[in-house]
């Protein structure tokens with residue numbers, strides 16, 4: 001039996017994926033269908049392997065656009081606190097937004113899409129609380145911090161999801177969610193251990209991270225989404241893959257913007273938001289004058 005082949009055009013590049021999992025990136029040379037069979041949108045059915053290939057291909061393509069500028073800083077506790085604030089803001093409105101999109105699909109006579117989105121809304125409920133608990137575990141007044149601070153690089157992501165869920169045909173919200181969950185599911189045990197090592201002794205501030213990693217529910221959310229997207233009509237799959245690409249661009253740019261900040265800048269943002277300095281000294285924070293001048297007690 002012939003293998004399923006799927007393809008989607010994203011800004012001049014066509015991602016082509018086969019059921020076997022192989023993926024190609026193809027630059028359109030002609031809009032003439034006789035010359036280039038991928039010049040017209042696909043119309044056939046999806047399959048797990050090819051839909052997975054398209055979705056992950058879209059993320060790879062998005063990240064490849066900024067690869068040479070990608071920041072790889074040493075992890076710091078201040079950076080982790082800012083990341084938790086970002087995690088809070090990208091999860092706090094998720095259930096409400098997904099339910100809004102689900103209602104729209106019910107109105108449109110697409111109960112299967114509505115049921116999928118409602119299920120996702122249930123699964124995502126309470127995830128903002130995990131980030132707040134982690135902040136509290138670190139001795140940070142989490143509620144005050146998130147109320148006064150949305151990291152600059154995270155704002156466009158939150159806006160994108162709000163906008164997608166409010167569209168007349170809000171199928172793109174699935175692409176956005178896939179992108180965030182797929183990136184989270186890349187995190188391994190070693191990433192969590194690295195964060196634990198940054199935290200003060202005896203403090204567990206990795207609830208959000210664990211649940212949004214390969215160790216938590218994210219891996220199964222990714223698998224369920226691939227299965228669902230593969231079952232959608234071609235037009236929907238095209239839109240979901242295109243949005244996965246757009247979201248991966250925003251995510252790559254947004255995360256990079258945050259990662260490029262110095263620890264001192266991040267500490268200052270946190271201080272301004274909570275109106276006081278963090279309750280402990282960060283590893284590479286400069287010592288204050290008194291400490292610098294202090295003599296060891298003889």
Ligand SMILES: [Fe+2]
Nearest residue numbers: 091124127212
């Ligand atoms: Fe979540």
Ligand SMILES: [Fe+2]
Nearest residue numbers: 181217218221
């Ligand atoms: Fe999730």
